[in-house]
Amino acid sequence: MESRLKGLEAVLAVARRGSFRAAALDLGISTTALSHTIGRLEATLGVRLFNRTTRSVALSDAGHRFVERIGPAVAEIRLAMETAHSLGRTPSGLLRINASVQAGREIAPLVLAFLRRYPEMQVDLVTEGRLIDIVAEGFDLGLRPADLVPRDMIALPLGTPQRFAVVASPAWITANRVPLSPVDLPLHDCIRVRLPDGTLLRWQFERHGETFQVETKGRLTLDEAAIARTAVLNDAGIGFFFEQDVAEDIAAGRMVRLLEDWTPPRLGFCLYYPGRRHHSAGFKAFLAMVREAAKRHAKDN
Structure with a gap:
């Protein structure tokens, strides 16, 4: 049973990562061993699950249907096994969490x-930009900004408010007029960031209880916030970041903060999970730690 389950988990890992090498690293096995595992399963099923070339790997039509069906089932089987294993014992087993990169940094100390x-628990923390179906892809928990949590999930705030920062380099400030209001931003060269779903990030602002978004303009569009930071440091325009990602740059004078009154703290990241499931002892223990951390933060602030 365990070997068959690992074969199914191998398929899910390759489907999720789109790469045998990356999936093998996630699973802690060699690429050769993973390839053999997938090959044996394909031989048993009598169908090819992946289309392979020297440069890429992608699910076949049959593979897509297979993954859609086994994702939730594998998660339930793994959960049932871990629940039975943990009865009367210290929490043990594997806890899988899917998070955005920023959210992953936020929760890493708690993990x-x-x-x-x-000490008998293991955690697989996967950070990526796209918003996935955590149940279908075999995760126990998701972690995203509060406004991105799916409505059918139970959400648990981490307790740490998040704040955005609008910034530019000192040289850019010297050479250009400073925007006095978010409505001025479309007149300036802004560094735009493309989200994993292909849409452009809309800059979010709030003042006097009113929230709104601004669709900026600019000559440079990127899909990675770290590269956008480099662009701002090299005087390419105005950027929009999570405050924690540029706090050191602001403190060191490498960046100048703009429109600070328009970016108050907002509800931060939320841990979320499906409600109608039996949860393992490790899952419950982790949620208890999250609640403890949230209470400490509320008390300190």
Whole structure:
């Protein structure tokens, strides 16, 4: 049973990562072993699950249908096994979390504390930009900004408010007129960031209880915030970031903050999960730690 389950998990890992090498790293096995596992399963099923070339790997039509059906089933089987294994024992097993890159950085200290408290637990923290169906792709928990949490999920705020920052380099400030209001931004060269779904990030602002978004203009569009930061540091225009990602640059004088009154703290990241499932002891222990951390933050602030 366990070997068959690992074969199914191997298929899900390759489908998720789009690469045998990356999936093998996630699973902690060699690329050769992973390829053999997939090959044996394809031989058993009598159908090819992946179309392979020397440069890429993608699900076949049969593979797409297979993954859609086994994703939730594998998650339920793994959960049932871990629940049975943990009865009357210290929490153990694997907890899988899918998060955005920024959210992953936010929760990493809590994950490390959790592993120290429960040495028999393992955590697989996958960070990526796209918003996925965590149930279909075999994750126990998701972590995203509050406004991106699917409505059919139970959400648990981490307790740390998030804030955006509009910034430019000192040289850019010297050479250009400074925007006095978000409505001025379309008149300036802004560094735009493309989201994983292909849409452009709309800059979010709030003042006097009113929230709104601005669709900026600019000559440079990127799909990675870290590269956008480099562009701002090289005087390419105005950027929009999570405050924590540019706090050191602002403090060091490498960036100048703009429109600060228009970017107050907002509800931050939320951990979310499906409600109608039996949850393992490790899952429950992790949620308890999240609630503890949220209470400490509320007390301190």
